Amino acid sequence: MNEIAPARIKTTYREAVRAAIRDALTADPKAFLMGEDVGHYGGCYAVSKGLLAEFGPERIRDTPLSESAFVGAGIGAALNGMRPIVEVMTVNFSLLALDQILNNAATLLHMSGGQFNVPLVIRMATGAGRQLAAQHSHSLEGWYAHIPGLKVLAPATIEDARGMLLGALKDPNPVLIFEHVMLYNMEGEIAADAGAVETGKAAIRRPGRDVTLITYGGSLAKAMAAAETLAKERIEAEVIDLRTLRPLDTATIIGSVARTRRAVVVDEGWKTGSLAAEVTATIMEQAFWELDAPVARVCSAEVPIPYPRHLEQAALPQPESIAAAARATLGR
Amino acid sequence: MNEIAPARIKTTYREAVRAAIRDALTADPKAFLMGEDVGHYGGCYAVSKGLLAEFGPERIRDTPLSESAFVGAGIGAALNGMRPIVEVMTVNFSLLALDQILNNAATLLHMSGGQFNVPLVIRMATGAGRQLAAQHSHSLEGWYAHIPGLKVLAPATIEDARGMLLGALKDPNPVLIFEHVMLYNMEGEIAADAGAVETGKAAIRRPGRDVTLITYGGSLAKAMAAAETLAKERIEAEVIDLRTLRPLDTATIIGSVARTRRAVVVDEGWKTGSLAAEVTATIMEQAFWELDAPVARVCSAEVPIPYPRHLEQAALPQPESIAAAARATLGR
Amino acid sequence: MTDPAIKPHLTREHVAELLRQMVRIRRFEEKCVELYQREKIRGFLHVYIGEEAIAVGIMQALAPADTVIATYREHGHAIARGVPMTTLMAEMYGKQEGCSRGRGGSMHVFDAKTRFYGGNAIVGGGLPLAVGTALADAMQKRPSVTACFFGEGAAAEGEFHESMNLAALWKLPVLFVCENNLYAMGTALALSESETDIHHKAESYRMPAEVVDGMDVVAVEAAARKAVVAIRAGAGPHFVECRTYRFRGHSMFDSELYRDKAEVERWKPHGPIERFGAWLRQNDILHEAAFQAIETEVAAEVEAAVAFAEAGTWEPVADLTKHVTLEPES
Amino acid sequence: MTDPAIKPHLTREHVAELLRQMVRIRRFEEKCVELYQREKIRGFLHVYIGEEAIAVGIMQALAPADTVIATYREHGHAIARGVPMTTLMAEMYGKQEGCSRGRGGSMHVFDAKTRFYGGNAIVGGGLPLAVGTALADAMQKRPSVTACFFGEGAAAEGEFHESMNLAALWKLPVLFVCENNLYAMGTALALSESETDIHHKAESYRMPAEVVDGMDVVAVEAAARKAVVAIRAGAGPHFVECRTYRFRGHSMFDSELYRDKAEVERWKPHGPIERFGAWLRQNDILHEAAFQAIETEVAAEVEAAVAFAEAGTWEPVADLTKHVTLEPES
Ligand SMILES: Cc1ncc(C[n+]2csc(CCOP(=O)(O)OP(=O)(O)O)c2C)c(N)n1
Numbered sequence A, B: 001m002n003e004i005a006p007a008r009i010k011t012t013y014r015e016a017v018r019a020a021i022r023d024a025l026t027a028d029p030k031a032f033l034m035g036e037d038v039g040h041y042g043g044c045y046a047v048s049k050g051l052l053a054e055f056g057p058e059r060i061r062d063t064p065l066s067e068s069a070f071v072g073a074g075i076g077a078a079l080n081g082m083r084p085i086v087e088v089m090t091v092n093f094s095l096l097a098l099d100q101i102l103n104n105a106a107t108l109l110h111m112s113g114g115q116f117n118v119p120l121v122i123r124m125a126t127g128a129g130r131q132l133a134a135q136h137s138h139s140l141e142g143w144y145a146h147i148p149g150l151k152v153l154a155p156a157t158i159e160d161a162r163g164m165l166l167g168a169l170k171d172p173n174p175v176l177i178f179e180h181v182m183l184y185n186m187e188g189e190i191a192a193d194a195g196a197v198e199t200g201k202a203a204i205r206r207p208g209r210d211v212t213l214i215t216y217g218g219s220l221a222k223a224m225a226a227a228e229t230l231a232k233e234r235i236e237a238e239v240i241d242l243r244t245l246r247p248l249d250t251a252t253i254i255g256s257v258a259r260t261r262r263a264v265v266v267d268e269g270w271k272t273g274s275l276a277a278e279v280t281a282t283i284m285e286q287a288f289w290e291l292d293a294p295v296a297r298v299c300s301a302e303v304p305i306p307y308p309r310h311l312e313q314a315a316l317p318q319p320e321s322i323a324a325a326a327r328a329t330l331g332r
Numbered sequence C, D: 001m002t003d004p005a006i007k008p009h010l011t012r013e014h015v016a017e018l019l020r021q022m023v024r025i026r027r028f029e030e031k032c033v034e035l036y037q038r039e040k041i042r043g044f045l046h047v048y049i050g051e052e053a054i055a056v057g058i059m060q061a062l063a064p065a066d067t068v069i070a071t072y073r074e075h076g077h078a079i080a081r082g083v084p085m086t087t088l089m090a091e092m093y094g095k096q097e098g099c100s101r102g103r104g105g106s107m108h109v110f111d112a113k114t115r116f117y118g119g120n121a122i123v124g125g126g127l128p129l130a131v132g133t134a135l136a137d138a139m140q141k142r143p144s145v146t147a148c149f150f151g152e153g154a155a156a157e158g159e160f161h162e163s164m165n166l167a168a169l170w171k172l173p174v175l176f177v178c179e180n181n182l183y184a185m186g187t188a189l190a191l192s193e194s195e196t197d198i199h200h201k202a203e204s205y206r207m208p209a210e211v212v213d214g215m216d217v218v219a220v221e222a223a224a225r226k227a228v229v230a231i232r233a234g235a236g237p238h239f240v241e242c243r244t245y246r247f248r249g250h251s252m253f254d255s256e257l258y259r260d261k262a263e264v265e266r267w268k269p270h271g272p273i274e275r276f277g278a279w280l281r282q283n284d285i286l287h288e289a290a291f292q293a294i295e296t297e298v299a300a301e302v303e304a305a306v307a308f309a310e311a312g313t314w315e316p317v318a319d320l321t322k323h324v325t326l327e328p329e330s
């Protein structure tokens, strides 16, 4: 519609998150970033590199190794007028802060009968693929999506990496953002003035009529690759990027499945009790009569992620396993 | 088969757990109980009342309020030749120990390439119904069932309360036992010499041909009550008590659903991301073509559990909501 | 130090007020116990009987813009902070007129007007929050203080440690108030801490710390005033260990196997109201009539609170999933 | 105290052995860095260069029945404890001949034969385990000790606090070894602790604690021997803070923005091998030939380890879900 094409810039997922943090801190004097090694080190995944020099140690706040206390402090600061962005270095360490997230952040608004909301954003890296082995490769965003009171986001694209953080900062509720470790180096172009994006809606990243591949975050590229493969076999897969894991955009899911009549849910969590189980159950409840085949799940194997590359990759969803599951729904 | 009927005793769920602990400590000098207020106080839910006098403070070991350290100490003691039974007072506080449970207990055998197993039993109270409000009413056993490396048990009967703990102590893996707070006062009869029971298998608590109600723990009685109601309407519900939440006994689930062609899964966790979602997804995968209606879930509402009784009860699965869901699967 | 903020003024009005506040708490709690037995109050109920001097003493030092964070044994703190007894009692009942709309109950008292941020049923769970509210005040250059109450049992939790360090490291305006009543449920202090002088723990974070007789409301007030002046002046956090005793069971379920009845009886005369009352009488500061007037007035207030709660209404079941998330402004 | 267990015997054999062990670690780690750059090793790699005196010194005091628990920076501990370099290097590669069958990698070195209980990539995560292994020894009346290594960064974690208290409260046989290398990733000690003398923290649990020059292998050994004798005698846990410095980045990803190159250079001559070597030379305790012999032997050992790892095999993908649970005996 716009006659003048908006300026576009080359960037990475990592830079997009950094740009969003910079925008947020520039726009709102109450916003600040807090977490382990976000300052002097520049962030475990280099997301916040340079921001300490720009904003100073009050607003790019290095914390001790105290996940429970600094997440709790983020909640308290949010209660008392600030706009904290707390970085938990990775989801693996967030277990140490889970009590604060579940029993305080998610619960305070309710327990106080609506008096005290917690406008807090928590960012964490998630996922496997870097051969970090059993204690450093969890994908636990599905757990967080279980908790009423939270919003859970999983940006899979550069636009979303930039825009979802800004969107989250407009939300008066605690919002968790999961950034998949394999995405940080992803390159691409976005509008120079890219800003907040809508959260809460899933996106159809590729339209198709034969089967719906439903995924998010680090698995999106794998699903897209699977769709590519399937296209060569004349199977047109529709790919849904959930984007928001809580609340789920069931309308988009059901709308697509009602058209394609087949679905594969892809999720890097362990299969048993995965987010994919929830999506599958939702389809069961809302689109059972539309289905021409059982919904399939492609998740991680039931094993703590092993260190060697061949075993790690074998444990994770792959384009081949996704494509195979899609074919199976078509009886091929 | 036995000509002489075995002696039976009247007891409660609480006493059955206590008897099992007593048996375990008597049989194995390496077994001990450790947790907050298990000794001098007698246990938050009075489970261990009297045991301190019987076994002394070394083996009925009161701990400080340090969930992470005493659960981790249980893991370490198990690694080094002891047979600890760790009581985490309630699942609500287990979040503080979750890092130890997931990143150590569940993972050590794998990370060590099979060298170090963790023969540890962790007991916790779970569930709502006592008006303890948002921070004290969680049902998170579904989360634990997500974790490879753990076994997860949920005794719903007095036999199981007694026998599963003893069964768990024969398992070389970390086993979590969830005791629903509303069951402790349950009365009944069991064989005087009741001992270890098999774990890993679900039980059909009531046979039926029209619909399968799948549940566990504190919801079993509700499902049984619903089945009773349904029977009056000439709907014969089969009731499955999962007993073991990880690994799931899918054979029993699928066998039943293949016969009844309809299922309702009942679980006190919040619906989104519930264990019920996993059961539903499993049925989708393995019994889709057998189904005559979509599998339904009856779970807790998406709200931190409120304090007032009417709201608390409204938030939880109830016989009426279970029966209604069952009727719906039959188009009634 | 001559700062008038520091020394409690022991005017007759002031001592009467201290007494009155403690009596308000005591009678409220006694009523709660009765109402629990009558099944009007349910869930876990933890009363503050015997510990009233701490909440009352500390609150004297706080201003309206300050923040209070407490535990599941927080009725006393709420009352001393100014949460009306009416809405507090309605909360005990679970009525929607309650200060947390009935959603929270005894363990989750919240009140925005008095900046009462709960009520927290996770032991130690409030400490990180207090670090955060104080951080927000510090970053916004407000002279406010957060008073954070917790039991000596909480000192064993990892969150205690992390919070002490953060507050001290960042020199945040927190007044940590440890209510050392010698037991955590049924676990005696000596069975839970290798160092039983809790204030020494605070010192290990280089945080100024002191121990005070938690049965002496004037001593608590004096310590609080001094600490709050220092905190407001930018000295960073301060730790007060108040030695006290819980006269009742941990909660209504406690069969008190872990302590002798005699031990409780020995403590009773040292109770904060008992002692302060005796002192006021001995020194002829308050006349018997004044005591009577307080009791009469408080009894009426408690009755009014019960009437308010009784007259309260149940939130409709249709509203069950309200108050879970707020809608973003668009 | 005249117990022979306490004083290190500075025989020529012993000092040569101390040096040799440190050199083994150093050369192994240097090889790891090289192999990382050649992409033979992947994941996170944290090397121990500069800190060798601690693992080597402490291990001198341990017996085979003792237990060792370390962190993700644990190659040095494994080597000093006696884990063969071959299986250790195969673990770095992820080969099934590795000491953890290749499943663990650099951060998860385990070895049952030497009672090496890991390798733990969660900061602070090993401390509760150490409390537990020590508890098991104490309950079984075995005279064994658990040596638990962790960085100064871990001291801020709640698990540190809870574990210190439990160990001290229950008088458990744990030797806590804090490797204070002044940084936790890029966070300098002063930015993470209000009390930067870490051993003072231990004292706040009434745990005997001391600080030792972690660059001096003999000093570390002496402290460890003394502590272990006391622990075995039933004195309860002991805490040693070893002051040291990490010569390399935190991991292979570290761009070291947080410290000056000059600072690192200033530390280098104070390195444990550098200093001990200089002292041995100055005092003519070891001849140049002995140094050479050690280097030659160690170089061969490292090469053999690499060859072993290279020749190792990949665990079949079909075995992916093995080692997750053990089957119960029936
Ligand atoms: C994390 C956690 N663990 C356990 C409990 C159960 N619990 C509630 S109160 C309490 C004792 C706390 O004692 P203390 O901190 O001394 O406070 P007091 O009750 O004496 O005021 C325990 C164990 C809890 N609520 N939270």
Ligand SMILES: Cc1ncc(C[n+]2csc(CCOP(=O)(O)OP(=O)(O)O)c2C)c(N)n1
Pocket: A036, A065, A089, A093, A096, D073, D121, D122, D123, D124, D150, D151, D152, D153, D154, D155, D179, D181, D183, D184, D185, D246, D250
């Ligand atoms: C609980 C937890 N939080 C964060 C991390 C990420 N991390 C790994 S090592 C490290 C620094 C630890 O420093 P220190 O304890 O001093 O040990 P050092 O690396 O200096 O030997 C951090 C922050 C982690 N592994 N675990």
Ligand SMILES: [Mg+2]
Pocket: C151, C152, C153, C179, C180, C181, C182, C183, C184, C185
């Ligand atoms: Mg107490």
Ligand SMILES: [Mg+2]
Pocket: D151, D152, D153, D179, D180, D181, D182, D183, D184, D185
């Ligand atoms: Mg360090």
